[in-house]
Structure formats: C-alpha cells, structure tokens
Amino acid sequence: xxxxxxxxxxxxxxxxxxVTLSCSPxxxxxxxxxxxxTPGQGLQFLFEYFSETQRNKGNFPGRFSGRQFSNSRSExxxxxxxxxxxxxxxxxxxxxxxxxxxxxxRLLVL
Amino acid sequence: xxxxxxxxxxxxxxxQEVNITCSHNNIATNDYITWYQQFPSQGPRFIIQGYKxxxxxxxxxxxxxxxxxxxxxxxxxxxxxxTAVYYCLVGDMKPGRRALTxxxxxxxxxxx
Numbered sequence: 001x002x003x004x005x006x007x008x009x010x011x012x013x014x015x016x017x018x019v020t021l022s023c024s025p026x027x028x029x030x031x032x033x034x035x036x037x038t039p040g041q042g043l044q045f046l047f048e049y050f051s052e053t054q055r056n057k058g059n060f061p062g063r064f065s066g067r068q069f070s071n072s073r074s075e076x077x078x079x080x081x082x083x084x085x086x087x088x089x090x091x092x093x094x095x096x097x098x099x100x101x102x103x104x105x106r107l108l109v110l
Numbered sequence: 111x112x113x114x115x116x117x118x119x120x121x122x123x124x125x126q127e128v129n130i131t132c133s134h135n136n137i138a139t140n141d142y143i144t145w146y147q148q149f150p151s152q153g154p155r156f157i158i159q160g161y162k163x164x165x166x167x168x169x170x171x172x173x174x175x176x177x178x179x180x181x182x183x184x185x186x187x188x189x190x191x192x193t194a195v196y197y198c199l200v201g202d203m204k205p206g207r208r209a210l211t212x213x214x215x216x217x218x219x220x221x222x
Contacts (some may be wrong), residue, residue, distance in 0.1 A: 045211065
C-alpha cells in the first residue's frame, strides 16, 4: 500500500497570506490527524478528522482550520500567516490503534 | 493525557543493543504505548506499539511491565542509520480521541 502523501512538500509564503495543505491517507484509513512541528515547541496536535467530521482539536487559534472529504483526503488551511507559523506540518492517517505519518510539508513564512 | 518522560539523549556504538525507557506514570486504561523514529525534516516513522507485556517485530521489541507505568524500547544491534530521535507516545488511539501529545523525544547517536 502507498503511504500517506502530502502536497506540496515545500512552500514559501509571506505574512498575511493564507495557505492550504493537502493530505491523502493510506487507502482504507478514515482518520486523519494534523500536527505542527517546530524546533521550539516540538510536535503539537492540531486536529483530527474522522468520517468528514472534526473529532478533536488542539490548542491552536482559529486561523488554523481543516476539512476532510468523503474519500478521506484532508486539507488544512492557515489564514493570515504569521512568521511563527513556519514549521513542518505533518499529516497522519490511522487504522485502528496505529497512526502513520506522512513526509510533511515544510512551510516557510517570510 | 499521559505525560511521558524520556532521556534527552543517548549514545551507542554500532552492533550494540540500545534500550530506551519511557516513564508514563499516569497512563490511563485505554492508552496504548507507541514508539516512533524521526529523522530530520521527515515525518515520524512507526516502530512498534503495545498495550501490555512484550511485543516484538522485525525491528524492535517493546517491554511493558504489569503496572504499565513505564515501557522500554529495545533496538537490537544498532547501526549508524539508527541515529535519529525516538518518541514515546502514550494515548487513547480510538478515532476522535487521538489528541496525542509528543514529548521531547530521545536523540540517539550511534557511532562506528
């Protein structure tokens, strides 16, 4: 089976812009979670989607949002980008109790 | 959410067995213990997962005592390519409950 795929892999934006990241889970996986990883804060949970519904949300401002489609693919959106949003954004899909991560999208905000 | 405590770093040599212990004193009944390996600028890679006792797969073993307040990841005969950060993750893995909290991880350095 193909693993979790994320697009794009790298992205450069400027402050104030918005960005949309995409994640395709492993075939058959219905749960998708998003994480932000920075050197200072480590890996932090953003939200989880299951069957097109957001089931859990981490402690991030409303500028961070997401959605999941009927084919389980998920998108994450960050509006009004700030310098501190520069990070590696990771998507993970889950089957039962096991979560598998994608390669991540490296976002740089200038 | 169960908080985890791991050593910040460990050093080893090629061919040695490495054991990384994670403490999780307030683990809940529904929590699983999962270990991930991460290389710089890559997503964490699943290594092994367990609930209790011992689990073994082709790359590692996971030892969990009866009280489940700690766990030990065992990597047999490490190589240079095992140099990475290892995360111990404890949490409820049911859909809708995966607000998983990663700790700081253990940075393993394998030398020739």
